Amino acid sequence: MSELRVTTGGVIVRLGPELGDFVRRLVEKTQTVTIQQIREAADEVAADARLAWYSKQGVKRRTGKSGDIRALEVVDIAKGEIRISVGSADDRMAGRRPVPVFVHRPTRTSTIMVDVSPGEWFAAPESMRAPWRPTPGGKKVARLHRPNPDASDGKKLLPTLVRSPMRKRAKAISAAIAKGVARGE
Numbered sequence: 055m056s057e058l059r060v061t062t063g064g065v066i067v068r069l070g071p072e073l074g075d076f077v078r079r080l081v082e083k084t085q086t087v088t089i090q091q092i093r094e095a096a097d098e099v100a101a102d103a104r105l106a107w108y109s110k111q112g113v114k115r116r117t118g119k120s121g122d123i124r125a126l127e128v129v130d131i132a133k134g135e136i137r138i139s140v141g142s143a144d145d146r147m148a149g150r151r152p153v154p155v156f157v158h159r160p161t162r163t164s165t166i167m168v169d170v171s172p173g174e175w176f177a178a179p180e181s182m183r184a185p186w187r188p189t190p191g192g193k194k195v196a197r198l199h200r201p202n203p204d205a206s207d208g209k210k211l212l213p214t215l216v217r218s219p220m221r222k223r224a225k226a227i228s229a230a231i232a233k234g235v236a237r238g239e
Contacts, residue, residue, distance in 0.1 A: 057124050057143075062131040081129060081136070087234040089136060095223040096125035096140045103140070103215040112211060113157060114204070119144040120154040123216060140216050154212055161208035165199040172196050 058078050060067045069077060085093075100123045106112055107121035115121065122143040129136050142154035167184045175183060175196035186194040 057126050059126065059128045060131065061128060077129070081127075085136075088231050089138070091227050091230060091234070092138050092224075093125065093127065095227055096138050096220065099216060099220045099223060100125045100140050102219065106215050107211060110204070111159070111206070112215075113159060119146065120157045140220055142212065142216075155210070157212065158208055158210040159206040160202050160204050162205050164202040164205050164208075166202050167197045168200050169195050170198050174198065 058069070058074060058081070060069065060077060103123040104121060107123065108115045108118075112121075120142055123140065124143045125138065125140050127136065127138050142152065144152065144154050146153040148156060169187070170178075175186075175198060178198050182199050184197040184199055186196055188194050
């Protein structure tokens with residue numbers, strides 16, 4: 055189910071659960087077939103993206119924030135419009151851009167560091183050796199760079215899992231939306 059925000063001008067209103075449920079029921083009662091179809095498509099894309107984000111085709115989970123994909127419905131009272139969008143709920147920023155924009159699959163040439171025995175470390179080519187890692191006990195453990203078993207195409211996930219599927223869904227339902235608009239729904 056999509057998240058609901060109510061805005062007027064530059065003010066964003068966060069509604070409590072009771073008032074939020076009331077506004078959602080009001081919006082759903084007055085919604086047209088067009089809005090309903092777009093909301094359903096956005097919810098489907100968000101659900102698919104959430105599943106695929108941390109799957110084998112996605113990335114490894116670290117904080118779990120970037121993969122929180124949601125459909126967001128914004129009711130702008132001042133403009134008299136409803137906007138429905140799909141994206142990550144992660145609010146972290148890197149510079150002036152949201153962090154999820156930069157999340158990408160590992161590239162074909164990505165490597166990982168693995169702990170090895172000192173004999174393996176000395177036998178490995180110098181270009182594959184990584185610095186020894188100190189352990190809490192004071193010992194040092196040898197590490198090597200090895201090819202990443204999850205290496206992939208390096209594509210960014212937001213365009214791949216959210217934007218592109220949403221465009222495809224919009225094209226698929228565009229005929230039904232056009233008919234609904236023509237009927238005045």
